[in-house]
Amino acid sequence: MVINLLTKKDNMMKYLIKLLTVSIVFILCACEENQHEPIFSDKTIPSVIENVIVTPINGGLDIKYDLPNNSDLLYVKAVYTTTKGEEAEVKASSFNNKLQILGFGDTTEKTVRLYSVDRSENTSKPITVSGAPLTPPVTIIQESMEITPDFGGARFTWENALNTPISIELMSTNELGELETIETVYTKQTATKSSLRGYESVPRLFAAVIRDRYDNYSDTIYAKTPDKLVVPLFEQRLDKTAFKKVVLENDDNWDAWEGDYWNFFDDEMTSIVHTQGDKPRPSIMTVDLGANVTLSRFTVHQRLSHGTIHAFAHGNPKTYKVYGAKELPGMDGNLDDWILLKDCESIKPSGSPLGTNTDEDIDHLWAGDEYTFDEAIEIRYFRFAVFSTWDGAGYINASEMTFWGNIVE
Known part of the structure; x- marks a missing residue:
């Protein structure tokens, strides 16, 4: 009797399993056959707009x-x-x-x-x-582009009033005299500039080609000179091993936490300067460049000790001024006694909010914030005065500072 009951129960379970299996297969097949069919189906043609x-x-x-x-x-x-x-x-x-x-x-x-x-x-x-469409954005940008001499190369400037996403191939000649792409800039900023550097001060061909996301290309753009050539302005990278540490009375301490003053000039992006954050702004650093120079440009790299995690955030410098002097005006460090060389601001290309970084932003991060000097002023002592940081932090951190210019004999 017990055996019969168990047998009946087993048969019933097998029957239910088969029934369930068949049902699932049926449903799946029905879904597969009808998954592309509209929910509502008729053959009435809609009216025209x-x-x-x-x-x-x-x-x-x-x-x-x-x-x-x-x-x-x-x-x-x-x-x-x-x-x-x-x-x-x-x-x-x-x-x-x-x-x-x-x-x-x-x-x-x-x-x-x-x-x-x-x-x-x-x-x-x-x-x-x-x-008939109006003039394509690529053509408008092409007409605005200028290629002019820059320190160590050529400067490319253009206007993109429509904020069209574009890429620009910046080109120069290789060893065979052929044009090749040296750098590609991706941007949709209104007014933009970029430079190719590292060239001797001899006539050289530079060019550019603009492309939009629909694969519309501009003509090849050259400098508006009779021979299309540009003569780069002479400059040299200053030797950081010749620098000397200077600490004036109102200078900040850049050796706090894991920071060290000399990390700013060691050509290592993984090391940083760091202030304590307990002094009023501006936070100032002073350096003896080791010789009398006329600066052409300099770059400041944000903190890169942990890759891009601190990009456009943390205590990275946002607004700052740089000063110079041929001789030290005094140990009190009063900025009124120094020559203001440039008022600087770190700019995020995309303009996106804190914590959101585009590929263009990250490319800019690795290239560094670059500033050129409009006037060649002879100096030996340089001061870096930070007024604000990217996220409002009281302390300041950064990875590297580099200078280019001419040494005054």
């Missing part, structure tokens, strides 16, 4: 329209041909009555077909419109 207005914009077209009175309207689709001859489309939800087409690389008239599409993927008859 009406009262279309086409407005040319730089590199594109703004298109506004009245939506048809179809309750199941899903989106409006624009189909067009790109500058490269490829068919493309843009969709706009039925919650909007406009769409935008971007990426045209010329100003010739474009034809666009507009369709209404409902939830059953039924497509209306096309409405055909046309318009």
Whole structure:
């Protein structure tokens, strides 16, 4: 009797398992067969959009329209041909009555077909419109670009009033005299500049090519000189081993925590200077450059002892002024007795909030904050006075400072 009961129970369990297995397979198959089908299905073609207005914009077209009175309207689709001859489309939800087409690389008239599409993927008859885009952003930026002599190379400056995301290939000649890309800048800033350096002060060819995200390219851009050549301004990197430590009465202590004064001049990005944070601003450092010089530029690197974790944050210098003197004005360090060389501010390229860093920001971090001097003033003593930090910290930390210029014989 016990055996019979157990046998019946086992059979019942096997039956339930088989039933459950069949049900699951059926459901999965049904889902697979119908997963691409609209929730609502009919064959009624939606009405066309009406009262279309086409407005040319730089590199594109703004298109506004009245939506048809179809309750199941899903989106409006624009189909067009790109500058490269490829068919493309843009969709706009039925919650909007406009769409935008971007990426045209010329100003010739474009034809666009507009369709209404409902939830059953039924497509209306096309409405055909046309318009001629305004000058593409790449062309506008190209016309603004200037290539001029800079210390040790050439300076590239341009305007990007539309804040178009672009890349710019900065080029110069190689050993064979051929143009090659030395650096690529990615940016959407309004006004931007960049430099190629490390070249002798002899005539040299520099050039640039601008590209947008739609693969529209500018012409190759050269300096506006008769022979397209640029003569880099002479400069040399100052020898940091010749520097001497100077501590004036109002200087801060840059040896606090894991910091050390000389870490600022050791060419090691993993070492840092660090103040205690218990002195009023500005926090000042003074250094004897070891010779009389006229500075052309200098760079300040933020704290890099832990990679990029402290980028544009922590106690990294945000606003500071730099001063110079040929002879020490006095041990009291009164800044009024020093020559103000430059008012500086560390700028984050993307402008994104604290804690958010783009690739452009990180590239800038590793390159350092660079400042050039408009006037060649002969000095021997240099002062670095920090007024604020990136996150408002009371202390200051940084990795490296480097100078370029000419030694006065």
